Amino acid sequence: MLLVAIIGLVMTVTVVALAARRVLFLYRLATVGQPAPHRVEYARKHAGAELKAQLVEVFGQKKLLKWTPSGVAHFFVMWAFIILLTVYIEAYGAIIQGAVTGRPDFHIPLIGTWPVLGFLQDFIALACLLGLAAFAAIRIKNSPKKLGRGSRFSGSHLSGAWLILFMIFNVIWTLFLARAAAVRTGNFPYESGAFVSQTVAKVLPASALLEEIALLLHIGVMLVFLLIVVHSKHLHIFSAPLNVLFSRRPDGLGPAQEMRSGGKVLDFEEADPEVDAFGRGKLTDATWKDFLDFYTCTECGRCQSQCPAWITDKPLSPKMLILDQRDHAFKVAPYLMMSEEQRSHQGEDVLALLEKPLVGEEGVIHPDVLWSCTNCGACVEQCPVDIEHIDHILDMRRYQVMIESAFPSEAGVMLKNLENKGNPWGMSEMKRADWVAELDFEVEIVEDKMPADAEYLFWVGCAGALEDRAKRTTKAVAELLHIAGVKFAVLGPMEACTGDPARRLGMEFLFNMLAQQNIETLNEAGVKKIVATCPHCFNTLANEYPQLGGNYEVVHHTQLLAHLVEEGRLTPITPIEEKITYHDPCFLGRHNKVYAQPRDIMAKVPGVQTQEMHRCKDRGFCCGAGGARMWMEERIGKRINTERVDEALTTDPDTVSTACPFCLVMLGDAINEKKNTGAAKNSLEVVDVAQLLIKSVKPVS
Incomplete structure (x- = not known):
């Protein structure tokens, strides 16, 4: 047994050292990017929300269970990793105790002979096997060879997934072999409960040699599996809890993130494009949280299967957007971590790789991928590990728009109209109140201050004021508020676009200009409560204006109308x-x-x-x-x-x-x-x- 202990410990030390080396490499690569102190600060201030997220998303598998068959399978496989840690405590305890005393009958203190634990270990291991069978069936049924783009696994690294399933299978069968062998030699810590191990033991001989070989085999398989995990997409086993911890709450939807450089919110009056990161033009403009997204992607394809761009045969796959950046990061990683002098000695192929643009016809991300996104949020909603795809896209769009001036030509007309006329269509601001004349009652238009009896400012929005079909909604809402006795006023010509189209395109500077103008108008008028008919205006006013100091109570018209109906x-x-x-x-x-x-x-x-x-x-x-x-x-x-x-x-x-x-x-x-x-x-x-x-x-x- 001494030899078994020596072999086991040597294998463990070697593999742990190699795994630690890989983890250090991943850490160094992530920290090549921009700092993100706000992520850590938020997690610290909202520890309760983050703890709940860990319990619900990581341990409860809430998002995964939305997809019932695969979700249930993953739930059992994930919990197998956690519960079966007790088996490894027993395995290492057995080889160490066997080397010292000659008898490997180790059990965990206090709970180590409790039949319930033996039952739970066997049950979760068996459930894990069934989960593996379910995963295999799902992958065969949804094979890209059969379904093409219709498969959520299209573009994923398929061979790596099958290798992981095979390795988990090896972990489980060697586990049952080792436990069954221990049952036969009388070294098993449980007299009952471990129903699978005890059943398998009936067909095995009572052999100390078999027990030793099985123990080493099981530990060896586990160590090989660990090494594969830290070099594969299954790194998410360790990185997913971290990604959930530092993700946005309640999720990566709602507000677009502020532009940051060096960990600080970018001040456009003082910013220097030569020094500051204006969005993401190169890999090192990404933050360590973005790199954590790269590491955490499980390639499950849930995002891809829900993406309207991908479904309608466009080149954008949220999954591939993350994977292409991750694969590029791993290719250039050795050179990113070199000094300038070391890089200068590299060949032309290495320099070309380093200079490869992040976005471009020959870049990591094709422009058509970037401009296909509608910001709908289906990818973020479905991602089980809280990857924030929209934030990645917006950062790349910002660089393309503000630094490269590379964006679809039609959008340039929209930007010019926003800058000159305060609306995307370039219509006169005086037309914003034309719809009022079509009503048979008076609507107050704010001149300087909100009327004393007005409860809400009705934010009409560009479409609601200027687009004929949307104006019907505007008039309907105004009539309903009038009937319900809700006093409201509108800004009329003083209202300008909230800036949502500019921000979602990537023109953050123009968004800031429009937002600050509107915030000044709202604050001077004394606005406290706003009702908006456009969800884009609603989202911007409620979630994004607070970033610039504009704090208001904002409701969507359906929320207010539902409340008025409920009240009678x-x-x-x-x-x-x-x-x-x-x-x-x-x-x-x-x-x-x-x-x-x-x-x-x-x-x-x-x-x-x-x-x-x-x-x-x-x-x-x-x-x-x-x-x-x-x-x-x-x-x-x-x-x-x-x-x-x-x-x-x-x-x-x-x-x-x-x-x-x-x-x-x-x-x-x-x-x-x-x-x-x-x-x-x-x-x-x-x-x-x-x-x-x-x-x-x-x-x-």
């Missing part, structure tokens, strides 16, 4: 005998978790029959307008709004409802195309939830 201040009376399917706007739903209120409103309208689309709520499908895509041509693949309308048509609706002016326009355009081809009935229309409500609240004339 609005009473739907007139039946609307229609079958209606509701489309969740991404910036209202996924980004801000407002799912119930629009549905609550429709549920109170007499006669309405609702029918959910297949993809709804947190798995809803984008209309294609987010991420400033509203102002960019969609030239690659199928149009996203067409895909969404095709799905809506499967419910055979009389009406499609939504709660966003961008969605209203995008879905309306796609439906009109369908009408022209005869694929949709001529009576089908897209309306805002507020339009349905006003139709039911107002008496039939």
Whole structure:
């Protein structure tokens, strides 16, 4: 047994040293990037929220369990890693005690002979085997060879995944062999409970040699597995808890992150593009948290399977966006960690690799990948390890827009209009109040201060004030607030775009300019509470303006209207005998978790029959307008709004409802195309939830 102990300890020390070397390499590579002290500070200040996230996401596997078959399988495999640590304590204890006393009958103090622990060890190991079988079946069923782009594993490193499954299988069968051999020699710590080990023992001879060989085999397999893990995508076993710890709360949705350089928020008045990081133009502009995202990606493809760009045959895969950066990072890592003098001695191929642009026709990320993103957030919502794909994309867009001036030409017109006219269409600010004249009651327009009796500022938004279809929603909301007795006022010509299109395009400087202008206007007017009809305005006002000192109580119109209906201040009376399917706007739903209120409103309208689309709520499908895509041509693949309308048509609706002016326009355009081809009935229309409500609240004339 002494020889067994020596061999076991030598193997362990060797492998642990090699694993530690790899971990040190990964740490050094991550710290080549930008610091992110705000991540650590947030985690420290919100320790309670972070502890809950660890319990719910890591140990509870909440996100993984959204996908029930694979989620349950992963739940048992993950817990097998945790619970079976006790088996390794027993294994190492046995070889050490065997070397000292000659009898390897070690048990963990206090709990080591408890039959419940023996049962739990065997049960979780057996469940792990079943989980492996489920994983194998899922991978075979969803093989890219059969499904092509339709497979969520398309683009993943498939051989590495199969190797890991094989190694986990080896860990489990050697575990049962070692335990069964110990049962036969009388060195097993449990008299009962370990039902699998005791069953296997019935077919084994009582052999001390077999026990020693099985122990070494089991420990050896585990050590090889450890070495493979730290060199593969399964590094997430260790990095996922860290990534969850330092991720944004409640998730990476809602506000876009502020631009930072050197760990500090960028001050545009003092920033120097030669010194400061303006977004991400090269790998070293990424923060250590971004590198942690690279290390943590499990290549599961959940993000890819939900991405509207990927589904409509565009080149963007959120998974591959992360993996391409990770693979590039590993290629250049040895040279990134060299001194300038050492680099100068490298060959031309190495220098070319180092100078390879992060984004470009010949870059790590193709521009079409970057500009396909709608910022819908489906990737972030589904990622089980809290990777923040949108933040990666926005950082790269910022560099392309502000430093390289490389972006779709149509977006340049939008930016110029925002800068000169304060709205994406370039229309006169005096037209912002034209819709007021179409109402049969007075709407107060703020001149200097909010009227004393006004409870809310109604933020109309550019679309709501200037786009004909969206103006119908604006007038409906105004009428409903008037009927309910809610006093409100509007800014009219004083209102400017919140800056959302500029920020989501990557023009952070213009966003700052528009936001500061609006914040000054709102503060001078004494605004405290805001209601907005556009989810993009709502998200920006509620979640992003606080970054610049603009703190207001902001609600979306569906939230306020649902509250007024609940209070009885609005009473739907007139039946609307229609079958209606509701489309969740991404910036209202996924980004801000407002799912119930629009549905609550429709549920109170007499006669309405609702029918959910297949993809709804947190798995809803984008209309294609987010991420400033509203102002960019969609030239690659199928149009996203067409895909969404095709799905809506499967419910055979009389009406499609939504709660966003961008969605209203995008879905309306796609439906009109369908009408022209005869694929949709001529009576089908897209309306805002507020339009349905006003139709039911107002008496039939």
